[in-house]
Amino acid sequence: MKHLIIAIVALTSLTAGAQTGVDAMAKQRAKDVANQNNNRSMEPPGATPAARPAPAAPTITATPLNASQQAFARFQSQLFLVNSNSTPDVKQTLAKDLANVSQGAKKPSPATLSKLSDHLTTALGESKLTTQKKTRLAQDVGVLVNSANTPAAQKTAMIKDVESILQLGGSSSENAAAVATDLQTVTEEVMPPAK
Numbered sequence: 001m002k003h004l005i006i007a008i009v010a011l012t013s014l015t016a017g018a019q020t021g022v023d024a025m026a027k028q029r030a031k032d033v034a035n036q037n038n039n040r041s042m043e044p045p046g047a048t049p050a051a052r053p054a055p056a057a058p059t060i061t062a063t064p065l066n067a068s069q070q071a072f073a074r075f076q077s078q079l080f081l082v083n084s085n086s087t088p089d090v091k092q093t094l095a096k097d098l099a100n101v102s103q104g105a106k107k108p109s110p111a112t113l114s115k116l117s118d119h120l121t122t123a124l125g126e127s128k129l130t131t132q133k134k135t136r137l138a139q140d141v142g143v144l145v146n147s148a149n150t151p152a153a154q155k156t157a158m159i160k161d162v163e164s165i166l167q168l169g170g171s172s173s174e175n176a177a178a179v180a181t182d183l184q185t186v187t188e189e190v191m192p193p194a195k
Contacts, residue, residue: 071100076138084125116182127169
């Protein structure tokens with residue numbers, strides 16, 4: 001009698017487990033059919049569904065750059081191109097781009113910018129800087145040519161940063177120091193006259 005009761009309980013458990021699995025499959029099938037019905041277009045039975053056009057990709061409109069941003073972008077891209085094989089044309093273009101980056105009432109002289117461009121291309125030609133380091137270098141130089149209202153301590157820190165980036169990148173200390181000296185001259189030239 002015990003064996004009969006154990007067998008009945010075991011069969012009941014198996015049946016209940018199987019029924020639970022069947023119920024789960026039936027529910028999933030019903031969800032799938034409902035989703036198909038919801039996604040189906042109003043086509044008559046037997047007709048082939050019309051191809052739906054793919055949703056249009058969202059359009060991203062970039063804010064146009066103002067003149068100073070465009071000038072900095074040109075300067076930065078030109079700076080990225082400087083390497084050990086740079087031609088004299090690159091130095092001239094870099095100097096012109098630097099002049100365009102300067103937006104203050106007082107701008108550095110063309111002679112100073114030419115000298116800075118010459119020393120900067122020489123130092124960059126010696127160094128092996130990453131894109132990230134060149135970006136930081138370009139930002140520092142961009143701020144320094146527009147540093148009329150920048151505190152002196154900040155200017156000094158940025159000049160040292162440029163010198164350090166160049167030296168750590170492999171530039172000689174003489175060429176890095178020449179760039180730092182040129183940047184110091186630039187900051188002095190853009191200062192407003194004392195009142």
